Amino acid sequence: MKFTRNPRYQDLRNEVADEHAFFNRRQALRAAGVATAGIALTTGVACSEPQQGGPTGTSAGSAHPKPGAGIEASPTKWKVSDDTTPEDAVTGYCNFYEFGTQKTDPPRYADAMTVSPWSIAVTGMTDAPGTYTVNDLVDYDALEERIYRHRCVEAWSMVVPWVGVPLAGIIDKLKPTAEAKYVEFETYLNKDEMRGVRYPVIDWPYIEGLRLDEARNELSFMAVGVFGKAMPKQNGAPLRTVVPWKYGFKGCKSIVRISFTDKEPRTAWNKANANEYGFYSNVNPNVDHPRWSQASERIIGGRGFNPRRETDMFNGYEAQVAHLYEGMDLTKNF
Amino acid sequence: MAIHSRTLRIFGKHWMKPLTLIALLLPGAWIFGNWALMLAYLPHEMGFNPVEYTHRFLGDTAIRVLLVTLLVTPVRDITGWAPIILIRRRIGMAAFFYAALHILAYLWLDKMWSLAALWEDVLLRQYITFGMASFALLIPLALTSTNTAIRKLGRQTWQRIHYLIYPLAILAVLHHYFMVKGFQIEPLVHGGILAVLLLWRVVKWVGPVFTKKSATA
Numbered sequence: 001m002k003f004t005r006n007p008r009y010q011d012l013r014n015e016v017a018d019e020h021a022f023f024n025r026r027q028a029l030r031a032a033g034v035a036t037a038g039i040a041l042t043t044g045v046a047c048s049e050p051q052q053g054g055p056t057g058t059s060a061g062s063a064h065p066k067p068g069a070g071i072e073a074s075p076t077k078w079k080v081s082d083d084t085t086p087e088d089a090v091t092g093y094c095n096f097y098e099f100g101t102q103k104t105d106p107p108r109y110a111d112a113m114t115v116s117p118w119s120i121a122v123t124g125m126t127d128a129p130g131t132y133t134v135n136d137l138v139d140y141d142a143l144e145e146r147i148y149r150h151r152c153v154e155a156w157s158m159v160v161p162w163v164g165v166p167l168a169g170i171i172d173k174l175k176p177t178a179e180a181k182y183v184e185f186e187t188y189l190n191k192d193e194m195r196g197v198r199y200p201v202i203d204w205p206y207i208e209g210l211r212l213d214e215a216r217n218e219l220s221f222m223a224v225g226v227f228g229k230a231m232p233k234q235n236g237a238p239l240r241t242v243v244p245w246k247y248g249f250k251g252c253k254s255i256v257r258i259s260f261t262d263k264e265p266r267t268a269w270n271k272a273n274a275n276e277y278g279f280y281s282n283v284n285p286n287v288d289h290p291r292w293s294q295a296s297e298r299i300i301g302g303r304g305f306n307p308r309r310e311t312d313m314f315n316g317y318e319a320q321v322a323h324l325y326e327g328m329d330l331t332k333n334f
Numbered sequence: 335m336a337i338h339s340r341t342l343r344i345f346g347k348h349w350m351k352p353l354t355l356i357a358l359l360l361p362g363a364w365i366f367g368n369w370a371l372m373l374a375y376l377p378h379e380m381g382f383n384p385v386e387y388t389h390r391f392l393g394d395t396a397i398r399v400l401l402v403t404l405l406v407t408p409v410r411d412i413t414g415w416a417p418i419i420l421i422r423r424r425i426g427m428a429a430f431f432y433a434a435l436h437i438l439a440y441l442w443l444d445k446m447w448s449l450a451a452l453w454e455d456v457l458l459r460q461y462i463t464f465g466m467a468s469f470a471l472l473i474p475l476a477l478t479s480t481n482t483a484i485r486k487l488g489r490q491t492w493q494r495i496h497y498l499i500y501p502l503a504i505l506a507v508l509h510h511y512f513m514v515k516g517f518q519i520e521p522l523v524h525g526g527i528l529a530v531l532l533l534w535r536v537v538k539w540v541g542p543v544f545t546k547k548s549a550t551a
Contacts, residue, residue: 093382101518104381154515156383201516272516291459291512298385303375305443306385 063116064134065230067237071143073163073228078146078219080316082299082309085158087227089301094234095152096253097201098187098194105196106234112193113254115237124259125180128173134238137170138224145228146221146242151283151315153247156298156306162242163225168216170258176212180260184209185241185252202272208252209265209279210243211324219244219320245317247281278334282325283315287334354421358428361395362435385443392436393465397506397524400429404503404531411538423479426499430476433469433506461512468505471498500535503528 065071096106120132143163151157171183187206191197197204214220221242224231231237236253243250249269269277276290285295298306314321325333365388371378380387406422409415445451455462475496477483484492507528511521 089382097516101514101516103383156386199517199519201518269516288458291461293455298383300382304373304384306383 064118064138064140064224064238067115067230067232069230070228071140071163071225071230073143073145073225076144076146078148080147080149080159082149082159084147084161085301090158090160090226091232091234093158093300095154095248096196096234096236098189098196098204098206099234100196101201107232109195110233110237112195113188113190113233113237114193115233115254118238118256120239120255121257122174122259123257124184124261125177126260127175127177134224137173138165138222138239140224143224148219148221148242148244149315150242150244150248151297151311153249153277153281153289153294155289155292155294155296155311156300157309157311157315158300161227162221162223163228164221164223164239164242166218167220167222167241168218170222171212171215174258174260176260179262180212181262182209182211182260182265183215184257184259184261184265185255186257186259187236187252188254188256202268204268206252206268207265207271208241208250209267210241210250212260214243214321214324217321217324219317245282245314245321247283249277250281280325280330280333282321282330282334283311283313284330284334285311285313287331348417348420350417350421351424354424358399358424361391361399361432365391388439388443389436392432392439393510394520396429396432396436397510399425399432400499400503400506401524401527401531403429404499404528408531408534427476427479430472433472437466437469461509464505464512465509468502468509471502471505475499475502500532503532 092107093103094106095103096110099106099109118134120134120137122129122132142165144165145161145163147159147161149157150160176183185208187208188194189197189205210220221244222239223236223242224239226232226235231240233254236251236255239255240253241251241255264279267277267279269281270279283294288294294311296308297311298308300306312318368378368380368384369388372380372384378384403422403426406418406425410418441447441449441452445455456466457463475498478487478492478495487495507521507525510524514521
């Protein structure tokens, strides 16, 4: 099998700025032409918004910190009673299949990924489409540290001190329209820099998604760092989502696109195997993966053979998120 | 004297026998060595999930040694070097021992010695069903891998039993294939090698039938 790469991929990514201009032009036309007063008002706001926040805007000069650079974050109430996983385990045992399927592949090969400059295309049902820098989305003066348990669908877990900002604030900034029901995230894809994508392990690029009310939940987090340092490449630099009541793969690493839609996103693992990886993928000890039990998990990073712990419903965040799924059959909507 | 002859049998008279034994023991030495380092809280090579590492390492070793077992006959036929058959039994037995260690490690580290939990997995999880079926077929082969067994069963019956290696090797590769997440290359490489080794036998058995037919035609 031969995989050919599109040699213009990087150029195409850089052209996203033109897409931004394109979106604005379309809105300008709409505002000038057919618009009622109400639409004219919203589009008027939309027109000015990306220019304030886009790469040509005022904040474009301040680049996000390099992976591993120290960043300041204030502590929060989000903590886990168990010990925090050692840093070398968090940065040395990773699933980031773009760099290979072994846990040691991302730490070994992610260094090839270019994370600066970085732009995030915002598309779909939004009043603020355009191209954004990391600093446009994340206020580095308002970083929080949240210690969350990270439960992988492979039945292991870690306790990770993420640094970032609430996802809800970013969603608000990006102004999804009233019709938007879902948010979709896409991971960076570059065949020159990511050796794992030479194999069709899944349908690249990696796509993840959340219902908008899930994305706005107080737990949902846009992480730009871990252990008080800017995000290492193997953990999803420069920015990634963390959704602690769901299996780890619901977090999307190295985000290059955020889209708002009214249809449930076709997420990468769901496309690869819908029987095993549902759209929701909430941590649930009572619903097994077809190939293994989810009732307990191996703890990563301890001494000796990994001890096991019982898996908690919604990974221990039931109080914060159970209401999102009221009336839903979680066996069917796994 | 009895001890002496048994010792001779294990280490073998032919120079290949001790060398093969040492080669077959190396993966075991690696994993036991790493366990010892880990349990002594010393740096080891098993990464941050030593349980998963152990399962993968022992499983991979069992499958690979099984594939080497299947390689012996083609190598003999192609090179015409008959003595190589002397090491086939010990390679096959090593595959059995690594498979047994793989299952014991699973039973110990993941199932806390609960045979009921293991049986539940066999019934519920397809890839474990394949794996256990493969091991179940390997047991009679291991039990009949003695000179006495061959003598008692007769060469033909013994040979028929040992044809089980073909289905069990397929089951072992399927076990690996259905265990991994997404489209991964390693079980496909094992499967490809197995396919070549099996096809080679098909050609060896079926080939003469066609040449005979074409000769008479």
